[in-house]
Amino acid sequence: MSTEENKVVAITGASSGIGEATARLLARNGLRVVLGARRTDRLEAIASEIRAKGGLVEYCALDVTSLEEMQAFVEFAKDTFGRIDVMVNNAGLMPLSKLEALKIDEWNRMIDVNVRGVLHGIAAALPTFKQQQSGQFVNLSSIGGHAVFPTAAVYCATKYAVWAISEGLRQESKDIRVTIISPGTTESELASTITDAEAAQWTAEFRESVISADAIARAVAFAIEQPADVDVNEIIVRPIGQSG
Numbered sequence: 001m002s003t004e005e006n007k008v009v010a011i012t013g014a015s016s017g018i019g020e021a022t023a024r025l026l027a028r029n030g031l032r033v034v035l036g037a038r039r040t041d042r043l044e045a046i047a048s049e050i051r052a053k054g055g056l057v058e059y060c061a062l063d064v065t066s067l068e069e070m071q072a073f074v075e076f077a078k079d080t081f082g083r084i085d086v087m088v089n090n091a092g093l094m095p096l097s098k099l100e101a102l103k104i105d106e107w108n109r110m111i112d113v114n115v116r117g118v119l120h121g122i123a124a125a126l127p128t129f130k131q132q133q134s135g136q137f138v139n140l141s142s143i144g145g146h147a148v149f150p151t152a153a154v155y156c157a158t159k160y161a162v163w164a165i166s167e168g169l170r171q172e173s174k175d176i177r178v179t180i181i182s183p184g185t186t187e188s189e190l191a192s193t194i195t196d197a198e199a200a201q202w203t204a205e206f207r208e209s210v211i212s213a214d215a216i217a218r219a220v221a222f223a224i225e226q227p228a229d230v231d232v233n234e235i236i237v238r239p240i241g242q243s244g
Helices: 017-028 040-052 067-081 104-132 153-172 197-206 213-225
Strands: 008-012 032-037 056-061 086-089 136-140 177-183 234-237
Touching (some): 008 017, 008 067, 032 040, 040 056, 056 067, 104 153, 177 213
Parallel strands (some): 008 086, 032 056
16 A cells, blocks of 8 residues: 555544554554544554554544534544545444334434534534545444345444435536445444344344454455556445345
């Protein structure tokens, strides 16, 4: 990734899972990374470990449901490293349940984080990307953005939305790259947000085969490292033999 060494990459939801793995890999490859999440204690520990291995990293508290915090996150990246080249909209929640359970608060929270969070990331970084006539959004969707599963109607709807928003942005853009990463079952904390017993049981069975977050990080790195005139639009990464 020698041609990409000076790029500045901002990553939301960077305190665990795919966001953390992506931050570690990109820093190891020589990119400068800016981490955002609510759990600053986790960000501090991750940043310390990255720095100990020679990586360039900074972090700040971030709630993606707040447009103001997302805008401040982008400004922090620019103030720290002088620019921003890639926005990785990774933060997400997955509290699954059947619709009849009427877990409306959980529906709203998923919509706020999974959809509005991505829109806020776009709104915060797009003006800078347009001004510099370059930049890349890497938006995390899911296999749930390609198929619907029982107990996952609202979650899948949010991930379909990420796909649609990203594809619309791609078609509207002449000089900005847009990549959708759609992971299959991946080691992460997503399942820990499930409060519905039936959904938790179904998810445990579905997640019997998982891949590491590093696999998704490598997909992100691949999309970023392409030449400026190459736009990798979507990558689906899942365990071998996963049915859905």
